Amino acid sequence: MAYISAHQLGKEFFYYRKQSGLMASLKNLWGREQLSKLVVRDLSFEIEQGEIVAFIGPNGAGKTTTMKMLSGILHPSTGHARVMGYVPWAREKAFKRKFSIIMGQKQQLWPDLPAIDSFELNKRIYEIKDRAYQQTLGELSEILNVRHLLDIQVRRLSLGERMKLELIAALLHQPEVIFLDEPTLGLDFLSQRAILAFLKTLAEEKRTTMLLTSHNMVDIATLCQRGIVISGGQLVYDGSLEALGDVVGAKRHLHVYSHTPIEKQVFAQYGRIIAADRNEIVIEISKAQSQTILARVLAQADVADIKIKELPLEHCLESLYLAQKVPA
Numbered sequence: 283m284a285y286i287s288a289h290q291l292g293k294e295f296f297y298y299r300k301q302s303g304l305m306a307s308l309k310n311l312w313g314r315e316q317l318s319k320l321v322v323r324d325l326s327f328e329i330e331q332g333e334i335v336a337f338i339g340p341n342g343a344g345k346t347t348t349m350k351m352l353s354g355i356l357h358p359s360t361g362h363a364r365v366m367g368y369v370p371w372a373r374e375k376a377f378k379r380k381f382s383i384i385m386g387q388k389q390q391l392w393p394d395l396p397a398i399d400s401f402e403l404n405k406r407i408y409e410i411k412d413r414a415y416q417q418t419l420g421e422l423s424e425i426l427n428v429r430h431l432l433d434i435q436v437r438r439l440s441l442g443e444r445m446k447l448e449l450i451a452a453l454l455h456q457p458e459v460i461f462l463d464e465p466t467l468g469l470d471f472l473s474q475r476a477i478l479a480f481l482k483t484l485a486e487e488k489r490t491t492m493l494l495t496s497h498n499m500v501d502i503a504t505l506c507q508r509g510i511v512i513s514g515g516q517l518v519y520d521g522s523l524e525a526l527g528d529v530v531g532a533k534r535h536l537h538v539y540s541h542t543p544i545e546k547q548v549f550a551q552y553g554r555i556i557a558a559d560r561n562e563i564v565i566e567i568s569k570a571q572s573q574t575i576l577a578r579v580l581a582q583a584d585v586a587d588i589k590i591k592e593l594p595l596e597h598c599l600e601s602l603y604l605a606q607k608v609p610a
């Protein structure tokens with residue numbers, strides 16, 4: 283049985299139009315215009331134990347909304363889901379003890395208290411045994427280098443420092459499933475790396491299952507092999523990130539360095555020219571034809587050096603988003 287499963291999940295929000303001005307506010311007292319927005323539609327996928335899956339999509343695609351449904355914060359409008367066998371929105375105590383949600387923009391730590399007080403509170407809420415608590419806290423504060431911050435009021439800390447402590451708060455009860463919504467938002471490169479390495483070890487050693495949203499391709503490339511891509515609340519891709527390039531008709535960049543001046547028109551027949559200089563040119567070529575083009579260029583030009591570069595993941599995603607534009 284899949285550890286996380288979503289079946290035809292959908293969410294429609296209802297809200298009221300609020301116009302500005304005194305007259306409009308008075309009018310609102312008698313009749314307000316109700317609007318609705320379908321932000322997740324017919325979404326189905328399954329995730330096995332120990333997988334770290336990237337949940338990717340442009341702004342407003344419905345990623346956070348889906349995560350909120352899977353963690354029981356929101357009730358879906360249609361469809362159903364199971365996480366470790368539990369219906370998330372039934373909010374059973376046993377379920378709450380086994381999962382965690384980490385949101386880059388939201389805090390669970392009390393700003394006026396030092397983090398250690400919030401950790402103690404979590405220890406009681408989750409009924410974590412003394413020994414396990416001390417061990418996990420010790421390990422996490424060591425890895426994230428925050429031992430010296432535990433006794434300082436949270437609101438006096440920097441964003442990155444707070445984020446690391448948020449992560450500890452979310453992991454103290456050793457959840458089996460973690461929903462990570464932009465976990466490295468605002469962190470410096472070293473902190474990002476420490477957190478990513480830590481999450482990776484967690485999945486490998488403890489088989490913790492993770493669903494991760496991030497606009498940071500480093501997060502995704504470091505942690506995930508599989509990606510679920512949504513756009514306009516609908517699934518547009520579910521599969522290996524490596525194969526994503528093939529699905530969208532991946533491109534590559536061909537860099538040619540020539541002994542003699544470059545003749546642009548010779549290269550234009552192979553693809554879009556990205557950059558050109560006297561002895562140097564970069565063209566975007568189709569991955570499928572790269573070997574044929576390479577052979578032709580070698581025969582035609584006075585080549586000093588030649589390189590083919592894979593395009594980064596974000597290029598594939600960009601093509602996918604553009605090809606799948608779904609009205610919001």
Ligand SMILES: Nc1ncnc2c1ncn2[C@@H]1O[C@H](COP(=O)(O)OP(=O)(O)OP(=O)(O)O)[C@@H](O)[C@H]1O
Nearest residue numbers: 295297319321339340341342343344345346347348
């Ligand atoms: N409570 C709400 N009422 C009405 N609309 C909402 C509500 N919450 C979210 N939305 C809308 O639902 C859509 C999806 O939002 P969501 O936060 O799930 O997107 P996202 O994919 O996480 O985006 P981002 O990458 O920007 O974080 C957005 O258009 C948002 O405005």
